[in-house]
Amino acid sequence: MTSLPRKRRAKRRSTITALIAVLLLLGAQSGVAQTTDVSARLIGRGVGAVAVRPPGSAPISKVQAWFVVPVYGDNKVSFGSVKTGDVVDAYSFQAHTNLFSAPCPGSTAQCQVWVEFGFANDGVNGRLYVKYWVVSPPGGCVQGWTVWDGNCYRKDLGPTIASMPFSSTTAERYRLTVDLSTAEDKVTFTNGTVSTEVKGARTFDARPAWDKAEFNVFGYGDGSTALFDTGTEFDVRTEYSYVSLERPGCDSTSSSGEASNLSFLDRKAARLQGKPGLQLRVKRLASGERAAPVPCGAAWTVGDTHELTFGGVSYDFQATGDFVEAQVGTDFEVQTRKAPAAEPWPLTSLNRSVGTRMGNNRIALCDGTRLLVNGSAVTLAPGESLPLQGGVTISRDGTTYTATDPAKRVVRFRPTTVGSQVYNDLQIGLPTWPVPVRGLMGTPDPNTPELLGDRDGRTTYRTPISFEDLYYNFGDGWRISPTGSLLALCAAVPSTNPPNPYFAADLPTTYRDAAWRTCLNGRIAKEWYDACLLDVAVLGTGAAATYVSRMPPINGNPDHAEPPGPTCPPTHGCRANPPR
Structure with a gap:
């Protein structure tokens, strides 16, 4: 005391x-220093x-x-x-x-x-x-x-x-x-x-x-x-x-x-x-679990691909191409390059490459394997950090890269390889909230967290958002040219919108049942089941860790059917019906 x-x-x-x-x-x-x-x-x-x-x-x-x-x-x-x-x-x-x-x-x-x-x-x-x-x-x-x-x-x-x-x-x-x-x-x-x-x-x-x-x-x-x-x-x-x-x-x-x-x-x-x-x-975290980058302002884009805004809205976003995830003022920006997932999941997308601009520094993790700092390739071993101009630091802990600026804003990239594909889970942390944030993760009015905001700064969309507005108005509004993005030196991807939504209810039963066994047996809130099922089916059981112990989000997805409960008997490791 x-x-x-x-x-x-x-x-x-x-x-x-x-x-x-x-x-x-x-x-x-x-050039580099040891970090913890x-x-x-x-x-x-x-x-x-x-x-x-x-x-x-x-x-x-x-x-x-x-x-x-x-x-x-x-x-x-x-x-x-x-x-x-x-x-x-x-x-x-x-x-x-x-x-x-x-x-x-x-x-x-x-x-x-x-x-x-x-x-x-x-x-x-x-x-x-x-x-x-x-x-x-x-x-x-x-x-x-x-x-x-x-x-x-x-x-x-x-x-x-x-x-x-x-x-x-x-x-x-x-x-x-x-x-x-x-x-x-x-x-x-x-x-x-x-x-x-x-x-x-x-x-x-x-x-x-x-x-x-x-x-x-x-x-x-x-x-x-x-x-x-x-x-x-x-x-x-x-x-x-x-x-x-x-x-x-x-x-x-x-x-x-x-x-x-x-x-x-x-x-x-x-x-x-x-x-x-x-x-x-x-x-009290177990080995391998990670705390929020900072306690107060947090957002993410993970898996195939699920966005969580700073206001707490979760929505699926299966477009491909280059997008602005978050902008704060004129000296902080985060972008992603989303690519189609491998067969048999072409209607889903992954964060193929991720990047951030902090002050005059441009940091990109291309294809989950190449770290570029201001256009030049850099190698960081686990446990090393690299100080950059203006007080910005990029560090590596295991396979995770963390960029931090003097204002204590944090961008965390975690690449994962599954079969032939690589994807990046991305987290952003802001030390204070609310602050004006624009982009796919933005929240135009902190007292109305269920809103998404367009690039024009005037148009807002109340969630749950329609498929048309999500992709052809809001989403396309935050789409950027691949040649002018922070990820211009990364592998090219097509720029498309999906023909229709794809949720866990659309998964083949065998894939969905296998995913239920993973998502039901962890500390995962029912509001995350849809995202967890889709990620586990497409990316494997390790993808469920993202949702363990997370607070329920505000649902921002277009109206869709809830995933049917597992058909396997309890003796196979899952319940007859998921808890509601």
Whole structure:
């Protein structure tokens, strides 16, 4: 329950930062540098998802947070108790304000301050608290304040209650509420039966300045890490009161000095219980699983080919040719070159080549095998990275390439070979959301996420979208000339639209039954079955991994028949009928 403002942590890690700078300099001199596996970014200590109140709304006055354990088919995710170090059931729930200015304790000077609200469980007892933080006060900590890494804090404590174990059987009972609408800062914790509260003395008044709010589960305190078993998975849901009903924004950062070994998979801004909220899916990743590139803004194009917009709309897109996937401002763009899949699946398409423009850098992965940087072939071995002009970096982890720019925008390419064909799964991460994004993955209005936007910036299409609009209006609007695209040096492909839609219901029964056995036996939400079945049938069982543990999307596809359930008996590994 001891947390640090990010600016202070940067100072604390100055030696590490200096070492990284030296390594990057050496990498720039030698061409490449060694990098580390970034597939599982842990939550806390700078990595997180902070809700941002929308422009024009009142400051945040109340936050309610709780947990939901996902259910896949007939099975609810199960996980055991959390630990901090060797102490079972030791953890903390933390809710934070942003930094704001207030008089320094014992002085008329202004200091940067913030407030932390939480519940700490040490494995024996649990206790609510309110902590008032001062960042590096010029005169040091006055009497009655505790020093922690050059910062100062004082806290108000609630009554001690019995230990509250956190596991899949208890998590959904817990709710933490922070309420600043009264004369005191009130925090309430309940497990559905027992309720306790603490009232802070309001040492600093956050009410006029509460613009950003973070909530999650972390280590018990003093910079510790909460340790969950592999496979642990749950949703963190946080609801905000700031008068407006607009969805909150999201900023990919954290002010907690503690952490957990969970990683972010998905984010959804939504209305929870009628109020604006943020829903985050977190998981202790198994070997080979990957976290979201960044927590807040994420989109993808995968398989044969399924698009997921930044607003959360999923739709199939079987056209071939060169397309703009995403544009942000004038210095960031992502494109794909889509090719027909091999026989017997000519009505489906794959991302044959992918590319991005970051500042003045042009990066392309041609045909899944050739990496081009500014038109020249580059070889990166696994574990190596290459610094480029303007602070852009391209790195490789296994077979996955990741490009990152100074604004912390991320593009991830993962090539896969299946038989005679190569395809690329592509993910894009933006550190803040919403921002204006145009292209096949764009969302013209974050408060109406089901919309797709045309290139003209005026025409929108509400999903589910018709076949005609999807390909001949919206899709063709984002089609670009192959000679002028980022992928001009890659293998040529035809530029066509499909004659008709092709979904999992159109698969031959034998292929579909085999795919059902894979898609039903993983942690895959029923809303992804159509995409999973088609990918597994066309690309093999490994393609199902894309959909494991992902939140249900908004359906953007034209109306079509649902795929029939499997005809094989349960003894062959699948149910008589898929769960609905």
